Amino acid sequence: MLDSLTSMFGRLDYEATMFDKTAPILQLRPSEGSDEIPCRFSSVAHARQYLDQLAADVFRFRAELLQRASSVSSSSLDVSEDRDWVRDYVTQNIASRRIVHCEEETVLLAELYRLQNNLTLWLFAFRSFTAFSSSLQETSICRVLQLLEIQHFYIFFIAQTYSDRTETACDRFMPLFKHIIGLAGSFVDCDTRSTSSGDDGTNVTTFTLESGISPSLFLIGLKCRDSNLRCHALRLLSENSCQEGMWEGALLAKFMKEVIDIEESYVIENETPKAEEIPEHARLSDVAVTGCDDMPGWGRVVGGVHVNPLGIVLHERAFVI
Structure with missing residues (x-):
């Protein structure tokens, strides 16, 4: 019961960071006290426990980059539009990945490699668990396993693309x-x-x-x-x-x-364009979606494109929801 409650509050904690810039508050660790990913998980709960830990660590790493990006003054960024909190949110998220270079920080780079490696090891342990467990044929269990793998993808992709310099x-x-x-x-x-x-x-x-x-x-x-x-x-x-x-x-x-x-x-x-037909300058690096305070029933999308070492072009669109 304690592990279940810890896992539940841990997920609520790091999921709140999907809609905010702060880091997770709770420090999640497996109940056996080891941070090393096992070769094979013993149960679905065991796999989820390690995935929760890795997700919290990835969001904590993101918060560190966002903090460093906030130190880049507004005067040093070439932003194409007037600023408000939505534009600032998009600008800061793009700056955290395109302007704060992990490879220039030994500690940051080591942590990023650790996260990327552990997320890959998690998938190996998950595959081993599903391949050798004969009790996973029930539909309800299969759906849980599908969900875990889909949830892993979200965290895995974020960690794998932090050091990318282009959207292509x-x-x-x-x-x-x-x-x-x-x-x-x-x-x-x-x-x-x-x-x-x-x-x-x-x-x-x-x-x-x-x-x-x-x-x-x-x-x-x-x-x-x-x-x-x-x-x-x-x-x-x-x-x-x-x-x-x-x-x-x-x-x-x-x-x-x-x-x-x-x-x-x-x-x-x-x-119906293929991926290679979307040019780099048209690919949005990050987006924010919100309602329009002065227009009930309308939505607002703000997206940004990183165009040069310190340049970010913002695109905005309002539409009826």
């Missing part, structure tokens, strides 16, 4: 994008079949305190520049009948559609 570098993850979309498709289909319908025949929206597949689908929609794949991710996001904490899939899908339209407007001759 994300194209190397195309096979992984396809794999995660396949897992999410199976997860959503199973969830749709098991969800009860209301009196009017519509599906009932469920709720969970923690995020599930939505962050990964949102991330793929942003970082996968193959039009067919990202549209598939968009569809799955909108069809997800579970609101996962603050992640409301159908609403986020509307915002992500605007992000995709902004990027793909640079490719006029092809309605």
